[in-house]
Amino acid sequence: MLAAALVLGLCATAAADDVLFENVRIFDGKGAALSAPSNVLVEGNVIARISASPIAAEGARRIAGNGRTLMPGLIDAHWHAMLIASTPAEAMGDVGFANLAAGDEATDTLMRGFTTVRDVGGPAFGLKRAIDQGIIAGPRIYPSGAMITVTSGHGDFRQLSDLPRTIGGLFTPMERNGGSIVVDSPDEVRLRAREQFMQGAALLKLTAGGGVSSPHSPLDVTTFTEPELRAAVEIAENWGTYVAAHAFTSDAIRKAIAAGVKCIEHGFLMDEATAKLIAEKDIWLSLQPLPELMRTGLQEGSVERAKADEVWPGIGRTYELAKKYKIKTAWGTDVLFSRALAKQQGAILASLARWYTPAEALVMATGTNAELLALSGRRNPYPGKLGVIEEGALADLLLVEGNPLENLDVVADPANNFKIIMKDGLIYKNTI
Incomplete structure (x- = not known):
């Protein structure tokens, strides 16, 4: 595990690529329901744009959410x-x-x-x-x-x-x-x-x-x-x-x-x-x-x-x-x-x-x-908005299999249910 940590640490030294999450349903850290199918663009370490319409993001890494839940870390x-x-x-x-x-x-x-x-x-x-x-x-x-x-x-x-x-x-x-x-x-x-x-x-x-x-x-x-x-x-x-x-x-x-x-x-x-x-x-x-x-x-x-x-x-x-x-x-x-x-x-x-x-x-x-x-x-060691998905917030995000607003036990099994883990715009786990 320590070796894995060191590898992840080395990966984290690189600058974050722009990432576009497509076709996700958002739990924004504030409300009681998921959004309609949406797209979320992360530029660097910040959530730059959220839209129900397609987002043109040339050069961004595209991640197909396929209806999964996107929520704050x-x-x-x-x-x-x-x-x-x-x-x-x-x-x-x-x-x-x-x-x-x-x-x-x-x-x-x-x-x-x-x-x-x-x-x-x-x-x-x-x-x-x-x-x-x-x-x-x-x-x-x-x-x-x-x-x-x-x-x-x-x-x-x-x-x-x-x-x-x-x-x-x-x-x-x-x-x-x-x-x-x-x-x-x-x-x-x-x-x-x-x-x-x-x-x-x-x-x-x-x-x-x-x-x-x-x-x-x-x-x-x-x-x-x-x-x-x-x-x-x-x-x-x-x-x-x-x-x-x-x-x-x-x-x-x-x-x-x-x-x-x-x-x-x-x-x-x-x-x-x-x-x-x-x-x-x-x-x-x-x-x-x-x-x-x-x-x-x-x-x-x-x-x-x-x-x-x-x-x-x-x-x-x-x-x-x-x-x-x-x-x-x-x-x-x-x-x-x-x-x-x-x-x-x-x-x-x-x-x-x-x-x-x-x-x-x-x-x-x-x-x-x-x-x-x-x-x-x-x-505050991390100026910026945490805990929410909104434009301008820091990009700490989880792409989740299932709907945790219907079944809270989803968060009890992160190994299987958290498909992507992003912190500060960097992807540390991707099992899609």
Whole structure:
């Protein structure tokens, strides 16, 4: 697979040819129905023209759609590109292996039809640069850099034997590698936030409350003080972007919103009044239909499993609250340390059928997620319109066998159903 990634990367260094998709039915990332048979001309990396009439495009590569569906590339709004193909020990210890494994997984991610990911925790800057330069094939990455946490917060993976750490003491392996960073004052928040932006962050990710995978981070604890959260928001605003906060409980969510956080990740333990507040304040809610296998894969009797058992029943209820109050809702997966689960990325999207129509789910994973990406403002690494098929938008496109607006399971089998995968005007897969 790595060899294939390198070949694809070399192909991606070439300039994009003009491409004309003929006789396709378009899902545009916004509507609930396919278009009439249409033609779409891509010039360079941009969708130049869409017409129901024939398009004269001398020299363009012509692709016969034969009535297939043309849709925007998929977007995963909660991804950890550097923390999937490695084990926790490898992610914290063997930087070389972790980067090579992440590059291989990035190619697989693109081959599943995900042309963009929002990376909310992990040292993805080098991977992003390699993809953008055409060294390897992979999705566009909107990186947050290291997850910023506090002592005993979610993302502090130290063991009790590592305590105490002196003020200004040595960094842990996870901190050195850029997976997470521990702060315990507003000034430390400012320092570490600026470091992420120095490396190219498009946003900041803080953990405002406890988490499942961190052994010493109880779910009920609100980890950051409001002044600490405000310090992160201040720096993000200075850099023209925003803060996303991991938070399950109502208290953690409310403190984050009061501090100026623009996007809440998860929220699965919040009450109805907090959901209403999110809607009133026009805050983004980034949700993940976490598969049951994530929960059952945790060791029975462990602290992590007990916390998962508390969180999982709240997933469905949170989706219902998001729908009830018309909250701006993004979709993501939050896969960690499992290539097997990563292969189910499309199936996790298809599982939204529990709460949404196929059209609603696909709009969320394309046009709506792209609106969240645009919140990066001046730190947006890919200026241009993503997640939609319209003239002037960036050419991230999938040519799909079947109609995903009738059967959402189409996206769960990208190997067979995604006939063409195009990112930035370049074709990375063509099995027509």
